[in-house]
Amino acid sequence: MNTELAAAAAAARHRKVRRQRVRGLTRHAVLLTWTAIIAFPLFWMISTSFKDAGEWVAWPPHWLPNRPTLHNYAQIFAFGALDPTLSRQATEQAFTIWKGLGDAVVVCTTASLLALLLGTFLAYAISRFKVGGPYFRHTILMIRMIPPIVVAISILIYYAIIIPYATSALLGVRISLFDTYLGLILIYAVTTLPFVIWMMLTFIDEVPYTLEHAARLMGARRFQIIRRVVLPLVASGMVVTFLFVFILNWAEFLLALTLTHPEVTTLTVLLNKFQSASEGRLYGPQAAIGTIVTIPVVVLGLLIQKHLVKGFSFGTIRK
Amino acid sequence: MAEITTNVAIGAADVGRRRIYRRLARWLGSDRIFPLIPFVLVECLIILTVLVPFVLTIWISLLKWRANRPFETAQFTGLENYAAVLATDQFWLALGRTFYFAGVAVALELCIGFVLAMLVSRCTRSRKFYTTLFLAPMMIVPIVVGYNFSMIYIDSGPLNQLLAPFIEHFGIDPRIRWLSHPIAAQWAIIIADVWQWTSLTFLIFLSGFAALPRQLVNAARVMGASPWQTFWRIELPLLKPAIVIAIIIRSMEALKLFDPVVLLTFGGPGTSTQTVAYFLWEQVWVFNKFSFGAAASILLLFIFSFLIFFGVYMLVSQRRAVEGDTP
Numbered sequence: 001m002n003t004e005l006a007a008a009a010a011a012a013r014h015r016k017v018r019r020q021r022v023r024g025l026t027r028h029a030v031l032l033t034w035t036a037i038i039a040f041p042l043f044w045m046i047s048t049s050f051k052d053a054g055e056w057v058a059w060p061p062h063w064l065p066n067r068p069t070l071h072n073y074a075q076i077f078a079f080g081a082l083d084p085t086l087s088r089q090a091t092e093q094a095f096t097i098w099k100g101l102g103d104a105v106v107v108c109t110t111a112s113l114l115a116l117l118l119g120t121f122l123a124y125a126i127s128r129f130k131v132g133g134p135y136f137r138h139t140i141l142m143i144r145m146i147p148p149i150v151v152a153i154s155i156l157i158y159y160a161i162i163i164p165y166a167t168s169a170l171l172g173v174r175i176s177l178f179d180t181y182l183g184l185i186l187i188y189a190v191t192t193l194p195f196v197i198w199m200m201l202t203f204i205d206e207v208p209y210t211l212e213h214a215a216r217l218m219g220a221r222r223f224q225i226i227r228r229v230v231l232p233l234v235a236s237g238m239v240v241t242f243l244f245v246f247i248l249n250w251a252e253f254l255l256a257l258t259l260t261h262p263e264v265t266t267l268t269v270l271l272n273k274f275q276s277a278s279e280g281r282l283y284g285p286q287a288a289i290g291t292i293v294t295i296p297v298v299v300l301g302l303l304i305q306k307h308l309v310k311g312f313s314f315g316t317i318r319k
Numbered sequence: 320m321a322e323i324t325t326n327v328a329i330g331a332a333d334v335g336r337r338r339i340y341r342r343l344a345r346w347l348g349s350d351r352i353f354p355l356i357p358f359v360l361v362e363c364l365i366i367l368t369v370l371v372p373f374v375l376t377i378w379i380s381l382l383k384w385r386a387n388r389p390f391e392t393a394q395f396t397g398l399e400n401y402a403a404v405l406a407t408d409q410f411w412l413a414l415g416r417t418f419y420f421a422g423v424a425v426a427l428e429l430c431i432g433f434v435l436a437m438l439v440s441r442c443t444r445s446r447k448f449y450t451t452l453f454l455a456p457m458m459i460v461p462i463v464v465g466y467n468f469s470m471i472y473i474d475s476g477p478l479n480q481l482l483a484p485f486i487e488h489f490g491i492d493p494r495i496r497w498l499s500h501p502i503a504a505q506w507a508i509i510i511a512d513v514w515q516w517t518s519l520t521f522l523i524f525l526s527g528f529a530a531l532p533r534q535l536v537n538a539a540r541v542m543g544a545s546p547w548q549t550f551w552r553i554e555l556p557l558l559k560p561a562i563v564i565a566i567i568i569r570s571m572e573a574l575k576l577f578d579p580v581v582l583l584t585f586g587g588p589g590t591s592t593q594t595v596a597y598f599l600w601e602q603v604w605v606f607n608k609f610s611f612g613a614a615a616s617i618l619l620l621f622i623f624s625f626l627i628f629f630g631v632y633m634l635v636s637q638r639r640a641v642e643g644d645t646p
Binding site for chain 2 (some may be wrong): 027028030031034035037038039040041042044045048057058059060061063100104117118119120121122127128129131132138141142143145146147148149150152153154155156157158162184186187189190193221222223247250251254256267268271272283286287290293294297299300301302308309312313314
C-alpha cells in the first residue's frame with residue numbers, strides 16, 4: 001500500500017519535473033528564435049562589410065564571404081586619393097567617413113553638452129524651486145511629442161530664408177544658420193532637452209534636500225552648495241544622461257537631412273548618400289560604415305542599459 | 320608720495336569692484352533670482368528655435384510662394400494653401416497610411432514585447448544574456464537598421480533564400496519583390512520597425528514584470544489559483560500602467576515614421592509607402608512647395624496636437640498612479 005502511494009507520488013513528481021522541463025525548453029526555443037531574428041540583419045551587415053563587390057548581391061547569397069577582404073574598410077577610411085585596386089564604382093565615388101565622423105562627433109558632443117548643462121540647471125530649479133509652475137515639467141514634454149518633420153519645415157524656412165533676410169535688412173550682413181554647425185547644434189539641444197530634464201529630475205529628486213539645508217546652515221553659498229554637495233551626488237546621473245542624449249543625437253536623421261546640405265554632413269546623412277548613389281548601391285562600403293557607426297553606440301547603450309527605461313518612459317516607470 | 324596714493328586708489332577700486340562682484344553673485348544666488356536663470360535661458364532658446372519659426376511658418380502658409388522665386392515677390396493669398404492641402408488626396412492617404420503603419424506595428428511590438436518580457440522574467444540564469452541581446456536593436460541607429468533591411472530585402476537576398484523552401488510548396492515565386500510590390504513594401508517597412516522597436520516595449524514590460532509585488536502572486540498561488548488565473552486576475556491588472564505607457568510612447572514615435580521609408584522605398588512603389596512625414600518632406604524638398612508644405616505642417620500639427628495633449632496627459636496620470644504623489 002505504502003509502496004504504491006510512494007510510487008504514485010514519485011510518478012507525479014516525475015510528471016511535474018518533465019512538464020517543467022518541457023516548459024523550459026519551449027521558453028528557450030521561443031527566446032532563441034527571437035535571438036536569431038535579432039542577430040540576422042546584424043550578422044548580414046558585418047558579413048557584407050567583408051565581401052568583395054561581386055559577392056554583394058550574388059544568388060544564392062553568400063552567407064560568409066568567400067574571399068574576405070578589407071577593401072570596404074580601406075575605402076571608407078581612405079585619405080585623399082584612393083587605391084586604384086579598389087573596385088571601379090568605389091573609386092568613382094570617393095566617399096570617406098572622416099568628414100561625416102568629425103561632423104557627427106562635433107555636433108553631437110556640443111549639442112549634448114549644451115542640453116546637459118541647461119537641462120540639469122533647469123531640472124535643479126524645477127526640483128527645488130518649482131520654477132515655471134507645477135506643470136512646467138509636463139509642458140516641456142510636448143516639445144518631444146511634436147513630429148520633427150513639422151518643426152523641420154518651419155526651421156528650414158527660418159534658417160535658410162528668414163534669418164538671412166532679416167539680418168541683411170537690419171545689419172547689412174547676410175547670416176544664415178542653414179547648413180552650419182551652430183544651427184544643427186541649437187536644434188539638437190532643444191529637441192533633446194526634454195529627455196535631459198526628465199532624467200535629471202529623477203536623479204536630482206533623489207538628493208535629499210536636508211543635505212543642502214545643512215550645508216546652508218553651515219554658511220555655504222549657493223554656488224558652493226551646488227559644486228560641493230549636489231554635483232558630486234548627481235555626477236553619475238549626468239554621465240548617464242549625457243550618453244543617452246548622445247545616442248539620440250547620433251541616431252538623428254530627419255533634421256540633419258533637412259537642415260544641412262552640402263557642407264555639414266553627419267554620419268546618418270552620409271550613409272543615406274551611399275544609399276541614393278546613382279551608380280548602383282555600394283553595399284560593401286555602406287555595410288562597413290554601418291558596422292563602424294553601430295559598434296560605439298551599442299557599447300554605450302549597454303553601459304547605460306539600466307537607465308534606458310527611465311529616459312524613454314519619462315520617469316513613468318521605476319526600475 | 321604720489322606713488323603710494325595711486326596704489327591706494329587702485330586698491331580701493333579693486334576692492335570696490337570685488338564688492339560689486341560679490342553683491343552680484345549674492346543677488347544671482349538668491350532664492351528669487353537663482354531658479355529663474357535656467358528658466359529664462361531655456362525659454363529663450365525654445366522661443367528662438369521653435370516658437371519664432373512656428374509663427375513664421377503660419378505667416379508663410381498664408382503666402383503664395385515657391386522656393387524658386389525670391390521671397391519678396393510672394394503674394395498674400397489667405398487660406399488658399401490650406402484649401403489646396405485639404406483637397407489633396409495624397410495628403411489624406413499618407414495620413415491614413417501613417418495611422419495604419421503605426422497601428423499594425425505598435426500592436427505587433429506590444430504582443431511580441433510582452434511575450435518576450437514574460438518569458439525572460441521567468442528565466443533565472445540566462446536572463447542577463449537575453450536582456451542584453453534583445454535591447455541591442457534599440458540602440459542601433461535607425462538609418463543603419465533601414466540600410467540593413469534594404470540589403471536583406473534584395474530580390475536575390477538572404478530573406479528570400481530563407482523563405483524559399485516554405486513558399487515553393489504553395490507555388491509562389493520565391494523571389495518576392497519586397498521593395499517594389501505595393502503590399503510587400505508596406506510589410507517590409509512594418510517588419511523593420513517591429514524589429515527595431517520591439518526592444519523598447521520589451522524593456523518597458525520587463526521592468527514592469529520586475530516591479531510586480533511577488534507576495535501578491537505567491538499569495539494567489541498558495542490560495543490555489545491556477546497560473547492562468549494569476550496571470551489574468553493579478554499580473555495583468557498590475558501591469559496596466561506599463562502597457563499604457565508602452566502604447567503611448569510607441570504610438571507617438573510610430574507616427575513620426577520617416578527614416579525607414581527614405582532608406583527602403585522612397586515612398587514607393589507609387590505612393591504605397593508614403594507616410595505623412597515623407598509626404599511633407601517630398602513636397603518641400605523635391606517640389607520646393609514651401610508655402611504648401613508650411614500649410615500642411617500646420618494642419619498636421621493641429622491634427623496631432625490632440626494626440627500630443629492626450630499622450631502627455633496619460634503619461635502624467637500614469638506617473639502619478641505609479642508614484643502615488645503629486646507632480
